[in-house]
Amino acid sequence: MKVKSPLEVYNFLPRTNCKECGYDTCMSFASHVLDRSAKVYDCKPLARDAEKDPKVKEKLDKLVELTSPEIAEVLIGVGEKALKIGGEEVLHRHELTFFNPTAFFFDVWDTLDDKKIEERCKRVVDYKKFYVGKYLTLDGFAVRCTSNDPKRFREVAKKVASYGKPMVLIALNPECMKSALEEVANQRPLIYAATESNWKEFMKLALDYKVPVTIRAKDLNTLKSIAVTFKSAGIKDIVLDPVTEPLGEGLQGTFERVIQLRRKAILDGDKDVAYPIMITPISAWLIEGDEVTKAYWEAVIAGMFIVKYGDAMIFHSIDQHVVMPTLTLRFNIYTDPRTPVQVAAGLRELNNPGPDDPVFLTTNFALTYYTVENDLNSAKIKGWLLVVNTEGIGVEASVAGGKLTAAKVKEIIEETKIAEKVNHRYLVIPGLAARLQGSIEDETGWKVLVGPIDSGRIKGWMEKNWPPKK
């Protein structure tokens, strides 16, 4: 974003504090535009007047230009499931935040028989992993033309499209690509890839079918040249693939190319390379070795470039030892560091608890809280859950750092009036807070039971320890 202070945005606004945008003042709105939590078009008076008055339109366009992200934002797919990639502003997440998480596309190839294709697609569509209060899912498909047969590729693209997820279409042969596009262009797939040898045909395909296009070249001069050429032809939705080499010097070179591309765009403001970056961890499947070695190396390549600037990725493996760590890493790296991940402190009632049911205790770190809440729900345990405000810090660290103390426990017991809701005085604390047992008993007069170290084991613990032996 070219503007650096809210005042620069403010000067473009009507300055009437009309509140139509949902913020109290134009200045407040301006600061939200600056941190990208509001869009310029949310200023309704500006948007309305722009429709009537060309002068205002100029102003609006100028503001949109000034506040557009450093890295172009590219949309893949249509409707609610469409993915936005790119749109980044910074090189290091602590400088602001990273915005659009790396999109994960999973390999489906057209020489696979139909039944296997369906199996793979279903695995991708059905995938879910609970994390911090919601399920993580997989983004889309990468449909590869391994048959070199336009008819078959088209058929498989159509089949995969029916699962309703965004797609990358992969074929270097323009005939094959054209054939698939005739069928699924309306799904706005990303096409992969224009190269030094087929760029003319791919340029035409991107224009004719109005789809985003990937440019693939190891040489950054060539990559930039094709991007500049495409831009001059009016193509805006470009993704750059500097070629993921999976091993040795090749991988080291890939690391360098990716960093140089992103640095050039952010530090030098070179718009000719300010596009999302495509990484292909699937390349790991070219190395020698058994399936686990290849899968591990695929996760390693993905991990490397989730941290460093990969905006879209193509995976071969859909096994958990590749998917789970990379999906989790993506979530971590793309978490906004400006907002602490915490939930409100207080009392939660799980599964309609009664006066004889146990009282549990946890912290307000979102990850801890949701993990505990889900484990208790999943095990169908009735109980009362006290959530202590540890300023968004987990159990172990908050005990060590003095954010979870006997005094805080006493406070939450009094605030929530939990003593009036149960007819016992037993408190179950996390195993990682075991050392607070004595001090909590002294401070509160409640009997403290030390629960398991991981709440995933709460069910077994309950069978042995609840109701407590007198």
Added chain:
Amino acid sequence: MVAKYKLEDLLELLKNYNVERLEDVKIEGDLEIEIEGGSGVDISSLTALYTLLNEFRYFFYHTSMALNYLQRISTVLGVPSPFQVAPVAPAVAPAPQPTAPPVPELKLPEKLVEAKFEPVKVEYPGYIEEVVLGATRADGGTRDYVVKLGGEKSLPFYIFDKPQPNLPAIAIDVFDRPPSLAKAVKVHYEDVIGSPAEWAKKCVKKFGADMVTIHLVSTDPLLENTPASEAVKVIEDVLQAVKCPIIIGGCGNKDKDPEVLEKAAEVCEGERVMLASATLDMDWERICNAAKKYGHAVLSWTQMDINNQKTLNRYLLKRAQMPRNSIVMDPTTAALGYGLDYAFTNMERIRISGLKGDTDLNFPISSGTTNAWGAREAWMAESPLEGDTPWGPRELRGPIWEIITGLTLSLAGVDVFMMMHPLAVAVLKEIFNTLGGKKKGGIADAGKWITAEV
């Protein structure tokens, strides 16, 4: 035949090329452009006009808009955007007749617009201190080799900016009492648990550790409460058993650790070990004094807070007078999925501050990567949640959890990893050697996956 056009006229002409919303454009300038008569529009004039307009674009907003239209029209006419190319001899591409209504056929660039990619060079004013662990006979110790940590002048593995003098080292954990370990880890150490010397040997000989960390956990008052003088005997065994540099860990009790580490420093005299750790809430001065007296390094450990790290480092430097080449920092490692984002960003900020010249923070970084095994995804047999897709075999999940945790933090700037799973150790080494430029070769055709069944 040369006709003189005003910009307005030209724009009027351009209307014929289906340029939309041209009516909105008003021209406030009085530019004159020469256009060759004859069949349509001469391309070179467009190019010249383009250049001219470009010069004025900052003065005349409308001109700038006209420029945009021109850019589009030049595309329509089949001229590679003149923005990138210097005006050349008149192109021969036949321009379509300006006789609307039929939309002129889209004419696309025939040649690549040559563009040069000039990489950005980034240099930092500061550097990371180099800390040597271990001492060979020449330096009064009995180690076979030393391990050097730090010394960077650029971000980790940015060897295209500056060479990286030392790649990250790996120390495997050894405990003086049976620890509770995840099953996937335990199977590799079952035969040596109970014998720290044998354990250390296995780490070095079989699993390729650069160093070992001997954790004197039994000194914990809540466990065996082994007296310091007795606990340190284990260190002597380990020093005998392996010839790599070693790290000595306490039990984490703030009252006991200074005593234990002081004693450890004494028995390790001359070996240049690292004492782990000094923290804000313990007698760090006592630990530092012992380190200075017997020639060791100290690990400065804080709980994921850059300001606390700065404070503790200052205490060690200013009050305890620790030499700059004898401090390593542990800003705390959280596992993938369990606060790794905080750990990563905290370390990355510390590293960048150090490189930018903050001399309170420019020390090598250590990571307790074994913490990755605290994540349930690493050790639990199956998801405790019904809704989850089955988690798959934990033997495969565990090591990759440690690998990705380590890999992520290596990109933040970690110089020494304390780890446990042999496969994780091997894979991380491979990664460091690869990104550090020590691996030759690669895959000949990296594009083969595009069309092949893999």
